[in-house]
Amino acid sequence: MNSTSEAVAHGSLKCNGCGAVLHYVPGTRELQCAYCGESNPIISAVPHTAITAIEYTSFLKAVNELPQATDIKIVKCSSCGSETNFSGNEAAGKCGFCASPLIIQLGKGYHSLKPHYILPFRLNEQEAGQKFRDWLADLWFAPNDIVKEAKANVSLKGIYLPYWTYDCNTVTQYTGERGEYYYTKESYTVTVNGKTETRTREVRHTRWYSASGTVYCDFEDVTIPASKSLPAETLEALNPWDFVDLQIYDERYLSGFSAETFQIKPDDGLEAAKIVMDSTIESAIRNDIGGDEQRIFGYQNQYLNLAIKYVLLPVWVSAYTYDRKVFQFSVNACTGEVIGKRPYSAIKIILAVILGLIVVAAIILFIAYVKAQNEMRETEAGLQSIGMLCL
Numbered sequence: 001m002n003s004t005s006e007a008v009a010h011g012s013l014k015c016n017g018c019g020a021v022l023h024y025v026p027g028t029r030e031l032q033c034a035y036c037g038e039s040n041p042i043i044s045a046v047p048h049t050a051i052t053a054i055e056y057t058s059f060l061k062a063v064n065e066l067p068q069a070t071d072i073k074i075v076k077c078s079s080c081g082s083e084t085n086f087s088g089n090e091a092a093g094k095c096g097f098c099a100s101p102l103i104i105q106l107g108k109g110y111h112s113l114k115p116h117y118i119l120p121f122r123l124n125e126q127e128a129g130q131k132f133r134d135w136l137a138d139l140w141f142a143p144n145d146i147v148k149e150a151k152a153n154v155s156l157k158g159i160y161l162p163y164w165t166y167d168c169n170t171v172t173q174y175t176g177e178r179g180e181y182y183y184t185k186e187s188y189t190v191t192v193n194g195k196t197e198t199r200t201r202e203v204r205h206t207r208w209y210s211a212s213g214t215v216y217c218d219f220e221d222v223t224i225p226a227s228k229s230l231p232a233e234t235l236e237a238l239n240p241w242d243f244v245d246l247q248i249y250d251e252r253y254l255s256g257f258s259a260e261t262f263q264i265k266p267d268d269g270l271e272a273a274k275i276v277m278d279s280t281i282e283s284a285i286r287n288d289i290g291g292d293e294q295r296i297f298g299y300q301n302q303y304l305n306l307a308i309k310y311v312l313l314p315v316w317v318s319a320y321t322y323d324r325k326v327f328q329f330s331v332n333a334c335t336g337e338v339i340g341k342r343p344y345s346a347i348k349i350i351l352a353v354i355l356g357l358i359v360v361a362a363i364i365l366f367i368a369y370v371k372a373q374n375e376m377r378e379t380e381a382g383l384q385s386i387g388m389l390c391l
Helices: 003-009 056-064 125-137 146-152 232-237 266-289 346-390
Strands: 022-024 030-033 039-041 068-077 083-086 102-110 157-192 195-225 293-322 325-332 338-340
Touching (some): 056 266, 056 293, 125 325, 125 338, 157 266, 195 232, 195 293, 232 338
Antiparallel strands (some): 022 030, 068 102, 157 293, 325 338
């Protein structure tokens, strides 16, 4: 561990002016003292180069050779279910996600593996809090006092979550069928004003032809969570990430924030990435088959030039209580996307259902009225015709 790493780990990035600990300022490349305002620029000792991925097989070998450790405390929250890695002498505390008491158990993990890159926080705590309040205010069928109640008991925590990103080129051989539309005409009868009329219409059919071929796809930065701390659906919904500010890993960006090590192995992450890639590959197959419809019977993928990056991505996490229930939420500290649980107002939902039923009933009555009016006109027209014949 270099001197900067040790300084961050022990909270000793000291201010030259007053000796207080310096913290990273989101949206900048500076460390700042909260007491005297002294700022230190983050100047990397490593020359900035293009962001590149690491050859996958070599990286996987290095990970598999890491010795396992048994000194990682897996902290599981009894209220929201979040898990966080704790190390050192910390033995108790509150959940950083919802402020509930923690259940601490000893678990197996890996010795520290240095990430390749880090995406620094872009939104500070106040900006993330405003994103959260705006999100609450825009919720449909939410209780009227939710913004006020949530604001009173929210404390945000900044955390870097581990992710894997995968690059590769795929070669896919497939078999299927191409469907092409053709049309025929058919006759049918309708009754108009009591008279039967014969009309024609076009009917669509599909001819199917065998299809097979090879498609090629290129993938870059397929992003897969390596954390289990947040629900899988939350981690997925935090996508997409804006990697324009991705930096070579520098521990100084961690100052003032928490960070997790990976809990999902890279080979397990790759299997998840392949599922993500499959949707793009299937679209490429359908485009290659062509026609109006496509059937895919099967395909085989080859994954070439596979590479990986181990990155830390920034998230503001917290939870709020409403009506004695805990609702967790997260804010993508790069894009401002808010993902969270929310309460519903039963009264608003009932009123909306009643209003919907009234609208449907009004439409039905209007249609019935128009139909009755048309029938009356047809009857009057028929009576007038009979009267003219009598004359």
